[in-house]
Amino acid sequence: MSSETRVASLREFWQRGRGQANLMIGLLVTLLLVALAAVSLFWTPYPVNAIDIPAKLQPPSAAHWLGTDQFGRDVLSRIMAGARNSIAVSLVAVGIGAGIGVPLGALAAARRGWVEEVVMRFNDFTFAFPALLSAVMITALLGPGAVNSIIAIGIFNIPVFARLTRGAALSLWQRDFVLAARVAGRGRTRITLDHILPNIASLLIVQMTIQFALAILAEAGLSYLGLGTQPPDPSWGKMLNEAQTLMFLAPQLAIFPGLAIMVTVLGLNLLGDGLRDLLDPRLRRLR
Amino acid sequence: MSLLSLQDLTVTLDTPEGPATVLDRVSFDLAPGESLGIVGESGCGKSMTALAVMGLLPAAARCRGRIDFEDQDLLTLDERALCALRGRRIAMVFQEPMTALNPVKTIGFQVAEGLRWHFGLGRGEAEARALKLLDRVGLPQPRFSPDLYPHQLSGGQRQRVVIAMALACDPALLIADEPTTALDVTSQAEILALIAEVTAGSKMALMLITHDLAVVWQNTAAMLVMYAGTVAERGATAEVFARMAHPYTRGLLAASPGALEDILPAGRRLATIPGQVPDPHDRPQGCVFAGRCPRVADDCLPCPPGERLLVPGHAVACLHPHEGETPS
Amino acid sequence: MTGNPKGVETLLRVEGLVLDYPLPRQRLLAPAPRHRALDGVSLQVARGESLAVVGESGSGKSSLARAVLALEHPAAGRVELMGQDVFSLSPKALRSLRRHAQMVFQDPYGSLDPRRKVGWIVAEPLDALESGVDAAARRARIAEVLESVGLKARDAEKFPHEFSGGQRQRIAIARALITHPALIVADEPVSALDVSVQAQVLNLFMDLRERLGLGYLFISHDLAVVRHVADRVAVMRLGEIVEEGPVEQVFGEPRHPYTQKLLAAVPRIGHPRHRPETSTS
């Protein structure tokens, strides 16, 4: 981990961040998405599940900015509600991944020996199962639904954070300032909390934004297969699945949900890249 | 006629914090077969000088002045012409032997590569000459087979491979940038002896860069003391050591614990140079050493001191140089 | 000087210390080969005495520094710190013993946690090893040690990246002083510094020794530095001490061939030169 990180206070954080194109765009898109989801909690142009058969399959118009689907429901409202679902699933899933993965990784680096071996075998094992395969299996067996897809995606995130934390922590344990803490009589746990975690925090933040983006893709994939959020609640993946069957009638139906996913993931990745440059100038060289 | 002649070489680096002056009007000559030691602390620009001569400065560097080598100004040559010179007429040895060699290529391949690139030799002939070169730098066959990989050699042995690579095309000038700093003291002695013997043997000019005054004393006929991108003092090594004129040179000698012959009586402190090297982004107006100089006077501040010739073969860039013998 | 058991004349006694590092296994059935870093090392440091350990890379001197402070567990041998056998103590007893021996490291850029303020860094041994120190006393102790190494009390509010290499090494020394130890183990403390800054830090080491009566275990590969800062010197090679004695005697009339080879290899001003005299323009 770089020992030359210059970010000392929040003021400096903002002052240095302004010049970063990636960071600004990423932040903007992510905030827009969150706002969209928040607003949809209590207001959407049309009731999300209001069916209006005569008005079905209308192209974008003044009344329905993004047109209507096969049941006449307003596409824009459903996309706004879909955003809420995507964020919720991805946030909790990444939370599970980091919440369990980071302590595991830190433990593996601190304790070494057989503990490390167990954690790393668990990691190799979960990498052996393709992400979506295990997600498909879990949601199919526990039944489809938002909660199960959270669990499925969450489980897949654990080894990512465990492996990252262990790698970064291992190199920190060799550093002199950790040896100095040991000479000062500090125990493994105290050193992990005082020295190891603060020095890998920026690495973890960056990884979270990237895993968040991957989680949104995974959730969309699951709901496309019908294993994620169940109707009538809207989810971007499901909307795309339905749109595919009407591809010849209303091709535009397949455009907007996909666009929403892409923009969200793009925004999060840019935010991740921007944060990486800001928090760890040493990594800028690899840009 | 001099083989290499730098005239007022000035290099500025564009950094996020603005332009930084790394070299400021550096001038010196080097005749064929001669040896020149460049000594100074980190950040004084000695490595930058070497990279400027090799034409390997970072992209953000902007050069002014002249670097004449065999009657050509290197700063005006295009990339193709420089490639023809590098390795062929000017070769370089670097500081870190552990990372200077390609880990996935054999040492035989890497030594022969220069020959095949410049002379278009076939694989067989190039490998044969590589064996002779390895032998010449003290890595005899069959113990040091050309099929070995760098990770199978020690630091000192790897540095010998790097030297063999540098000698491949029998260049006119060898630049050694702190070749022994990363080595143990015993390997350092062997590598310095090897460099001296090889360059003397084949009439090759040597530019040896180091931070250790004793290494300069032992290995080079002429020397150059650099401080914060400028030449403080230069001349024949024996002459400069006898009558050190620049306050920085004397301060450096007094601060080096090993330099003095006898053991300091118990408890006597090393002489120190107060303060720090000025930041290249905001260089002082006048003499760069003024801020730390015990002999500073008003006339030192307005503009940088020009170089004065004390005696043939010994020049100093200081308005109030020391006059007498160097205290031992 | 508070906190030091009175009358303990030998700060550190090491007897027959053997330390092995496991190497990656070469053959499946054969046990993993081991690198013998220390092969029966014995030495002593009296109160207020400066013992230097000099040797090339791979001689085991850094392993010795770590073993002495119980950062590594030896295969055999004893380490007695302030009269107590370090490896037979309970963790709690070992912790209270640590107050008397602290360490300074080589890399000024690696020995300070970049995410912590200087005040916190310097006070870490105090927070860990002494209880019942209220905020005011803590601030005073921080100011005391910062000033004793030539820095200012208000530097406690800054971050390590705001200091030069030499200043960072002073902060590391201040950290080692805060629990008023009797012994400082310094592992190549000046090797990463430029000559002029090195001189300042070496002088600081000598001032502190005179003022606070500190004992040093001073590890270095630089013979000139060792000759300057130590009373006695032990020459190490491949995990063994091949020669030990007062600095004048070991440097004046070295007996062991390896010591002679080491001393001969050091370039010295005034000695014969490789290059013949030639004039230059």
Added chain:
Amino acid sequence: MALFLLQRLGTLLITLLVASLLVFLVMEVLPGDPAAIILGVNARADTLAALRAEMGLDRPAWERYLLWLGGLVTGDLGRSYTYGVTVWELVAERIGLSLPLALMAIVLSTVLAIPLGVLAAARRNKAADVGVMGFTQLGIAIPNFWFAILLILLFAVHWQVLPAGGFAGWDAGFWPALKTLLLPAVALALPQAAILARVTRSSVLETLGEDYVRTARAKGLSRRAALWHHAVRNALIPVVTIMGLQFSFLLAGTIIIENVFYLPGLGRLIFQAIAQRDLIVVKDLVILLAASVVVVNFLVDLLYAVLDPRLRGGGHVL
């Protein structure tokens, strides 16, 4: 060197064993009884018991696990409830589609990504670099199934050049079959190519900064020669590792892409088998996919040792 591979082989076998155990346990925990599923809810108790005995469901769990494990090794993967044929036949028939599809995707992404990555690194911050980085940002952000739908919209609906889905089967001739696999392969390859290009670029940038590249330049090699002779060769080592990891993402991708294009491949089979609770098929397929991922990573380790002599051992010269 041999030891390095033996250790890797060891972890491979352990991982597979643990995987098989976990899959078996997960299937055990599953609510619902397979026999009831096949015979329908109102089947009589005795026929249910007979079927269960015939399927060996009445034997203790560990015995069934060992039997299943034995079957895996000998290739007797048991008979599928819903399809009525042995799992082996099912797999053999479907692998003819999934394997070529996966290989096409890998070849496509590698051939596209590595040169782009090297180009972007060589021309850092110039037009080519910005272009590649833009393409990779999009490539990672676009969900592969949406990209598939867009491809269908464009090539099948709008230009009617390629089929919208379905698989012509190899017996319908090499080219027609390949044509049906083209769009799915592109859809699968895009995200992989984007990730691989970024990894290649940062890996090459890393090696370009190494001392031995500067040494090569000091020997007189041109920028391009130093890049290809020294930097790229070293940069490939981490890239190969990423390709190994990507294989598992690829398999996951096939599940979705085969659904988008209605391709009767392994991915679609496993999805349908899960939906229909066809335990035998699910168990075998999951292990088969997991085994292929682990084997691929083992091969990557082999390639790793070939690329990097440091792993090949060879003692120090004393």
